[in-house]
Amino acid sequence: MDHGPSTQWGEDLASGYKTKLGLWMFLVYGIVYAGFVVINSVSPQLMAMPIGRLNLAIVYGFGLIILALVMALIYNAMAGRAETQFASVSEPTVPETVEER
Amino acid sequence: MQYVTSPIAIAIFMAFVAFVLWIAYYYAKRTKTAKGYYAAGGDIHWAVNGIAFAGDYLSAASFLGICGMIAAFGYDGFLYSIGYLAGWIVALFVVAEPMKRLGKYTFTDALDSKFNSKSIQLTAAISTLVVSIFYLIPQMVGAGVLVTPLLGLSHQWGVILVGTIVIIIVATAGMASTTYVQFLKGGLLIVFSTIVVVAVLSRGLSTTPQPVGGKQYHQFVTIPYTMAGDTLSLTNSAYTPATDWQTSPYYGGADAKARFVELTDSTGNTSVWYLNENKQILEETLTVAVQPDGAKLFNGAPRTEGKFFSVGHMDEIVINGQKVEKTGSLNAVDYLAAVLHGKVVVWPTEKLTVGETKLTVYYPKTVLGKDLLRPGTKFKVGKTLWGNINFISLMLALFCGTAALPHILIRYYTVPTPSCARKSTIIAIASIGFFYVLTLFMGLGAMTNGVMDLTDSNMAAPLLAKSFGIVLFAIISAIAFATVLGTVSGLIVAASGAVAHDLINRFLGVKLTDHGKVLAGKLAAVGVGILAMILGIKYQGMNVSYLVGWAFAVAASANLPAIIMLLFWKKTTAQGIAAAVIVGIVSSVGLILLSPEMYKELYNLKPELAPLPIDSPAIISVPLSFLTLVVVSLLTQKKPGTGTPEEIKEPVAQPETV
Numbered sequence: 001m002d003h004g005p006s007t008q009w010g011e012d013l014a015s016g017y018k019t020k021l022g023l024w025m026f027l028v029y030g031i032v033y034a035g036f037v038v039i040n041s042v043s044p045q046l047m048a049m050p051i052g053r054l055n056l057a058i059v060y061g062f063g064l065i066i067l068a069l070v071m072a073l074i075y076n077a078m079a080g081r082a083e084t085q086f087a088s089v090s091e092p093t094v095p096e097t098v099e100e101r
Numbered sequence: 102m103q104y105v106t107s108p109i110a111i112a113i114f115m116a117f118v119a120f121v122l123w124i125a126y127y128y129a130k131r132t133k134t135a136k137g138y139y140a141a142g143g144d145i146h147w148a149v150n151g152i153a154f155a156g157d158y159l160s161a162a163s164f165l166g167i168c169g170m171i172a173a174f175g176y177d178g179f180l181y182s183i184g185y186l187a188g189w190i191v192a193l194f195v196v197a198e199p200m201k202r203l204g205k206y207t208f209t210d211a212l213d214s215k216f217n218s219k220s221i222q223l224t225a226a227i228s229t230l231v232v233s234i235f236y237l238i239p240q241m242v243g244a245g246v247l248v249t250p251l252l253g254l255s256h257q258w259g260v261i262l263v264g265t266i267v268i269i270i271v272a273t274a275g276m277a278s279t280t281y282v283q284f285l286k287g288g289l290l291i292v293f294s295t296i297v298v299v300a301v302l303s304r305g306l307s308t309t310p311q312p313v314g315g316k317q318y319h320q321f322v323t324i325p326y327t328m329a330g331d332t333l334s335l336t337n338s339a340y341t342p343a344t345d346w347q348t349s350p351y352y353g354g355a356d357a358k359a360r361f362v363e364l365t366d367s368t369g370n371t372s373v374w375y376l377n378e379n380k381q382i383l384e385e386t387l388t389v390a391v392q393p394d395g396a397k398l399f400n401g402a403p404r405t406e407g408k409f410f411s412v413g414h415m416d417e418i419v420i421n422g423q424k425v426e427k428t429g430s431l432n433a434v435d436y437l438a439a440v441l442h443g444k445v446v447v448w449p450t451e452k453l454t455v456g457e458t459k460l461t462v463y464y465p466k467t468v469l470g471k472d473l474l475r476p477g478t479k480f481k482v483g484k485t486l487w488g489n490i491n492f493i494s495l496m497l498a499l500f501c502g503t504a505a506l507p508h509i510l511i512r513y514y515t516v517p518t519p520s521c522a523r524k525s526t527i528i529a530i531a532s533i534g535f536f537y538v539l540t541l542f543m544g545l546g547a548m549t550n551g552v553m554d555l556t557d558s559n560m561a562a563p564l565l566a567k568s569f570g571i572v573l574f575a576i577i578s579a580i581a582f583a584t585v586l587g588t589v590s591g592l593i594v595a596a597s598g599a600v601a602h603d604l605i606n607r608f609l610g611v612k613l614t615d616h617g618k619v620l621a622g623k624l625a626a627v628g629v630g631i632l633a634m635i636l637g638i639k640y641q642g643m644n645v646s647y648l649v650g651w652a653f654a655v656a657a658s659a660n661l662p663a664i665i666m667l668l669f670w671k672k673t674t675a676q677g678i679a680a681a682v683i684v685g686i687v688s689s690v691g692l693i694l695l696s697p698e699m700y701k702e703l704y705n706l707k708p709e710l711a712p713l714p715i716d717s718p719a720i721i722s723v724p725l726s727f728l729t730l731v732v733v734s735l736l737t738q739k740k741p742g743t744g745t746p747e748e749i750k751e752p753v754a755q756p757e758t759v
Contacts, residue, residue, distance in 0.1 A: 015198065015202070015519070018198060019198075019199070019668075022193070022194035022195055022198075023194065023195070023669075025194050026190065026191065026194035026195055029187070029190045029194070030190075033187050033190075033496075033500060036183070037492070037493055037496040037497075038493070040180065040476045040480075040482055040492065040496075041476075041480075041482045041483065041488075041489040041492045041493050042482075042483065042489060043483060044475055044476040044477040044482050044483040045475075045483065047475045047476055048471055048472075048475040053434065053435075053438040053441075053442075054434065054437055054438060054441060055441060055471065055474060055475060057176055057474060057475045057476060058176075058437055058441075058474060061176075061179060061180075061182075061183050062538065064183055064186070064187060065182075065183065065186050065534045065537060065538060066534075068186060068187065068189065068190050068530055068534055069527075069530055069531055069534055071190070072190075072193055072526070072527045072530045072531075073527065075193065075194065075523075075527075076523060076524060076527050079520070079523060080520070083520060
């Protein structure tokens with residue numbers, strides 16, 4: 001068959017864990033994003049509410065951008081740790097992985 | 102606003118193009134194989150790929166469009182930044198690693214990985230082509246729009262220039278050269294946008310902005326008046342109102358949003374003034390008149406006379422409870438707080454017909470910063486149910502569309518492993534997120550630094566840079582071009598993969614050698630590139646920015662449901678995926694064609710005649726596509742021990758071990 005990955009790598013035993021983790025984190029971010037969209041549409045006045053010297057619109061908007069990065073880094077750390085753990089547990093039978101570049 | 106071609110801009114642009122062509126030449130040697138052409142050999146470093154993602158994704162729509170929208174509308178423009186960035190969360194948490202695991206060269210490969218289905222190959226390739234072409238047209242039109250002011254070339258030559266360079270980039274070295282061009286562009290865009298924002302913050306805010314080395318900011322005149330019955334008396338005797346001022350088309354009917362008065366000065370010249378009834382003053386306006394023969398007059402004169410002034414300034418700045426004329430250097434939070442607690446002069450438009458002349462009047466309006474930095478200036482939110490639904494639908498399309506754009510998805514095949522795909526997505530989120538934070542400062546900077554060309558908000562970022570000197574303007578202009586080059590290259594690679602790999606090689610089953618696959622890809626790239634040039638020239642002068650919205654809506658509706666269900670629902674069948682892709686394309690495009698915006702822009706009909714009062718279709722088309730997939734998949738389940746010809750029992754593509 002003429003498809004399949006363009007490169008080869010070792011079997012990824014952590015993929016099930018990473019999929020679940022990704023879905024949960026997606027759900028959390030999705031709820032925060034949905035909250036933002038709903039407030040913006042239903043009650044734009046609420047977005048004008050002062051938060052310190054700024055307002056909710058700016059703080060929530062920047063918050064979503066920063067949250068995306070923070071959650072991405074947490075996901076990467078957890079996924080990376082899982083990859084190492086799964087690889088070490090089954091090391092004798094798992095072929096060597098291509099070194100990440 | 103008159104644009105003067107800058108030799109430095111031309112020199113920097115030529116240097117960039119020369120470097121890009123050298124990259125193409127250098128990597129041409131590496132692309133003898135299909136893997137080299139379609140996936141850059143699959144050995145791009147994840148960090149390079151991450152910045153290349155930014156270069157791919159941050160199109161002219163992001164750089165020029167969003168900055169222009171923030172400069173014109175304030176916070177509502179920034180909502181696009183937030184939506185575009187949030188979409189990367191779907192890419193990271195749901196799509197990145199499985200895409201890399203399942204696919205080879207194209208998005209179709211991944212969708213088809215379980216099935217080897219002709220219907221998936223065809224529908225997914227069509228979806229890729231539709232999304233890529235929708236995305237390509239505004240980029241190419243944008244290229245033409247950019248060259249006229251920046252390089253002094255005509256629209257047509259601008260499109261041909263960009264098209265030719267991109268074809269060379271893609272047809273010589275495919276994804277390898279495309280990746281490094283995008284890496285370079287993404288890096289430059291972020292670095293120089295940061296420099297512009299640092300300059301904006303260092304300058305701070307002023308009620309009388311003064312660009313570096315530029316023309317003095319025009320002091321707009323106001324004339325107090327008194328009104329007694331039909332008589333309008335001005336305090337400035339140099340101007341006389343027209344005798345029929347209350348019945349003239351400038352004054353408008355009973356429902357006019359803004360009223361104007363034509364004044365004649367002592368030399369006999371006429372001008373249009375905004376009747377500010379609250380303050381009892383007449384305010385100077387800017388006008389664009391399209392005469393019956395098609396000629397345009399800017400403030401009563403040809404554009405070259407420079408009478409159509411740049412605008413944008415703070416009306417009032419309050420720092421620590423004190424009104425000031427100038428703030429001096431500010432940090433990021435102080436800058437936003439100063440705009441938020443101040444007053445800004447914005448320029449709404451009113452369209453009038455005076456005799457056979459079509460007149461657009463831009464008039465000054467002072468608004469509170471707190472009303473600009475909250476939603477509702479552009480989007481009709483919080484007022485009507487349909488307005489709310491429309492906004493939610495747009496934000497849904499941005500959220501779901503990013504992770505389903507074919508030219509973004511193919512970048513997952515250029516890195517060695519799924520974890521590299523994940524890491525490169527994180528670099529993309531960091532760099533793109535950082536850039537989108539900068540857009541708010543660039544947009545507000547353009548809004549308040551006296552640089553706005555009201556006839557073209559897309560020029561907000563380059564003109565803001567121009568207020569800091571011609572060198573920064575030249576660099577930002579060259580980067581704006583590079584922005585088009587980078588994104589168009591990615592789109593052409595995606596489209597050529599759909600034609601050569603998905604359609605010719607897979608769907609039609611034409612047996613090609615590895616060398617033949619590369620040749621087919623290159624020929625397809627040339628073909629798509631030429632098509633893009635033709636469309637870019639054909640759509641000259643049309644506002645086609647909505648096509649990017651179409652691309653996101655189609656990608657979100659056609660591709661994302663298929664990707665998600667393939668990954669997470671075991672009962673998904675080939676027929677279900679193919680049906681969902683088709684229903685996604687047809688419903689999203691169909692709803693857009695029936696939208697109020699299309700009625701107004703494309704058919705010149707009243708928007709109220711549109712059957713559904715929403716412009717963004719995702720809220721209907723995305724669930725419809727999911728539903729189609731579920732229903733069709735349930736109807737086409739295999740009975741135990743049997744299989745349809747569409748579903749040859751192939752294992753999921755598993756990585757070969759080294």
